[in-house]
Amino acid sequence: MPSALILIADGTEEMEFTITYDTLVRAGVSCTSAFVSNGNMQESIGSYEKNPPFAKGSRGINILPDTYFSPRAATPDKYDLLVIPGGAKGAETISGSSAVQHLVREYLEAGKLVGMICAGSLAALTSKVPKQPLTSHPSVRDQLKDGFEYSEEPVVVSGKLVTSRGPGTTFPFALTLVELLCGKEKRAEVAGPMVFPEGTFA
């Protein structure tokens, strides 16, 4: 069974987080959400690892993560996919974490998938990912347009790096990740019962 590690922080865009996690679970992907603190608590916590606080979403929905982010438990031998959702404040915390930056490089070097959406694409910049096709939320375009081949497509697949734009593109983003992990047939099988309006995403 493929597996995914989905990062979450205070200020994460809760639709982007939830749509991605839920759609991957529907495809049979084993999902783990890990809370990235905006301090430097990762090194010292211990007991928090098993009992993380809830993440305060960007629009006020509080989500209980599955675990605390621990770099040792997040290595690319343990998961097939690493996901970084958006939400300005959450993406700032996640993309600013040197442990996450290191992990992004490790995943891509190991040939594992990395998904970034919305302001989450800033992690490609902070992780010093080589110049390649990429998209993001329009609000962070200016920070990314010189370091990458900036695209305005809803979903951009560049090798193992998959990027997308915002809440409104999260379904095609998640379904693209399903297709890359589980194949085209599984994508169609998952999309059916989600009842997309005709002509969208299916």
Added chain:
Amino acid sequence: MPSALILIADGTEEMEFTITYDTLVRAGVSCTSAFVSNGNMQESIGSYEKNPPFAKGSRGINILPDTYFSPRAATPDKYDLLVIPGGAKGAETISGSSAVQHLVREYLEAGKLVGMICAGSLAALTSKVPKQPLTSHPSVRDQLKDGFEYSEEPVVVSGKLVTSRGPGTTFPFALTLVELLCGKEKRAEVAGPMVFPEGTFA
């Protein structure tokens, strides 16, 4: 500022809940999520009202509701909109609650909006809402097709009752609720930064 009460239970479809809540918040709607227990604890709890347990979503995302569902605090003089999301088990709990059934009738009689999506539309049946146009997730169509003028449109607006089909129709469902509460301009203002792919939902 318009206000919305969004019900949640164990087994609620977390995308339907989250997209609706988040999109309404983006429109400036004051949202309150209220946990409906699947027992008959509402009458006896007391302290739980201020500190509800988290709701276990249908695909394993745990969400901390804003409050415990209390019929006395949920009356139509307090909110402009009542929302019932889907997820088979969550919708069974919510639509099976006699307090919720009473509330649905009260909201519609008071001319307040009621939104139901996916299996949440079963609440129209259990609340004995008069025969009228309605849609739902295809999986519960057979239970609804005789009691209502069943439609397969993504979103059906019938007076104050707004129904929709599943995760894939939640964006147009939520944006329709925004339009009905806050007007067409606010809908466009909210949809823009959500970056929908061209030709979808905008």
